[in-house]
Amino acid sequence: MTLDEVLASLFPSGHAVERGRSGMLHGSGKVDGQGDVTIVGIAGGTPLGVDGAILLADRVLAAVEAGGRAPIVVLVDTASQNMARRDELLGLNEYLAHLAKSLALAAACGHRTASILYGPAAAGAFIAAALSSRSLVALPGAQPSVMDLPSISRVTKLPLEDLKKLAKTTPIFAPGVEPLFAIGAVTEIWAASEPLALRLSALLGKPAADGDARDRIGLERKGRLLAQKIAERVAAEAAANAGK
Amino acid sequence: MTNPAQTQAANLSNQSQLPDADWYEAYARDRVAGLLDPDTFVEFIGPEQRVMSPHLAQFDLTGAFDDGVVVGRGRLDGQKVFIAAQQGWFLGGAFGEVHGAKVLGLLRAARDSAGKDGPRAVLLLLDTGGVRLQEANAGELAISEIIGAILEVRNAGVPVLALVGGRAGAFGGGGIITACCSRIIVSKHARVSVTGPEVIETNKGVEEFDSKDRALVWRVCGARTRYLTGGADRYVKGTIKDFREAAIALIPHAPPFELATLKAEQKRLADRLQQFGDCRDATEIWRKAGLSEPERIADIADDAFLAIARPKGADHDAR
């Protein structure tokens, strides 16, 4: 889907979104039952670097400072983090963390946060822009990944053909919506044939689960069979030892 | 509940020697034993439990009995703390499903017990190349879950400290996790970054980043640059005791996770781009910041480096 198609189908009652520098988007849109929601995003497959991250975070923090509990929707069509000497020199890790922190703060302050992926998002950009909201929705065209299979093949020294075969039996490493849905990273998958505005309204109207439920979801979907149990086991041992 | 593994490098089996040992060379359990008050460490899901990764055999890889991370509790200067230490030597200290879940469980326990009887702080001894590619999706998601949990712990009033000084540094998602912590301690060997130099070179060419130029790597990603730009809060010399003293000193000065803090961070990060956004190398930054002998800063001894007054804005409590 193009950005215009995404905006038209998610916000048919109206939206005002501007494109800023570094591929960033900001504005607002109307959602049934929610009124005006804050919209931020990255468009055009633009990698997420220090310049974009600081702009996005600024908008998110402005929404928090404005008060209220208007939902924040992050539209994501990016690439990976910007791979450049300049970004690393300037401390890209802090800028990506700052964006993740801003979204987490917004959620903690009562703003329902949701990332809507309609293009690629990989690695550090995937973490900071897509995984840092309370919900992650995959629209048609969504291409989430950690790393592409040829690169994984190179690093792990498993031939690409073997890797592709392996990817059919486990969702634990391969790019794509299905494996990331199975492990709990993607919350919902919306098809083009669905009434997307209604789905958005329902999503934002439902309060986010108390705390991060992605490990429980990964277990339910059988994509991550160990994570939830081990986290629980560590927490139980910590509690059992509490008095000592 | 047993307390099995006290020291991991048997040539350091005398615990009292551990604080003077080099952080960079030490295995994870030795860093923990030397950092905490003697005989106070209790490990959660120790290696004898053999809670290991099920995803490595299909890549013809052998595993680690603790999946490369040690988690537990102990005391630091008499105060109860929770601690996680990554084993940088095992698969680059990278995050996998089990590894990540152990750290996540520890953080959730800290969040849920925060208060009078809870931990005074959580110490994250990060030594990681980022996501373990054999378990890429699980590792990446675990990193996001850990970030969320760190912020919940901070929100509950418990500082989370990042200690970085091992062979893997804190790369990829590990670099992002580092910057979500309340305070960051680094030593000379530390690199804190997102994309690794080799990957930048592969993608953008050797002109953009010659990954074999070690001096360049440390100027771009290394501890001294992070410390002087405000990307780290303490720079320590390399022993385990040096990290311990820094952690003890920083715990009472952790910034709260709240709007005022993030607004201050927004300002300092925007200011950094404005001041240094067109710099190509760390030496340019030092020159612009008015530091004397910028070309020598990477090479001088730690004592001389620590004597340098940090540029304006680098010393802050906005994290």
Add this chain to the structure above:
Amino acid sequence: MEQFQVRGAAKERARGSRLEAITGVNASGNLEVLVERVLPDRECLVEVATAVTGFREIWEAVIQEFFERSSPGGLRFSINDGGARPDTVTLRLMQSARLMEAE
């Protein structure tokens, strides 16, 4: 990848009261050894997991020699090997036995 066990008889029980210990790390040229006091006094056992195949005979020889020298009765050693040389294997096994006997 290979996984196998090497059993042995020890002349006597390994000294000390420590129940478990761990040394080393699974990294290139290194190995991780977990040792547990779980066997009858005169028995010893090494379990090996290694990605470097075809050296089982050498492993057996190294391990039997270790049993002879150290008499680690009652101890089970579990190894995750990262391609260590035989002398490194011997070193780690002896280190771990010493740790168990130290207290």
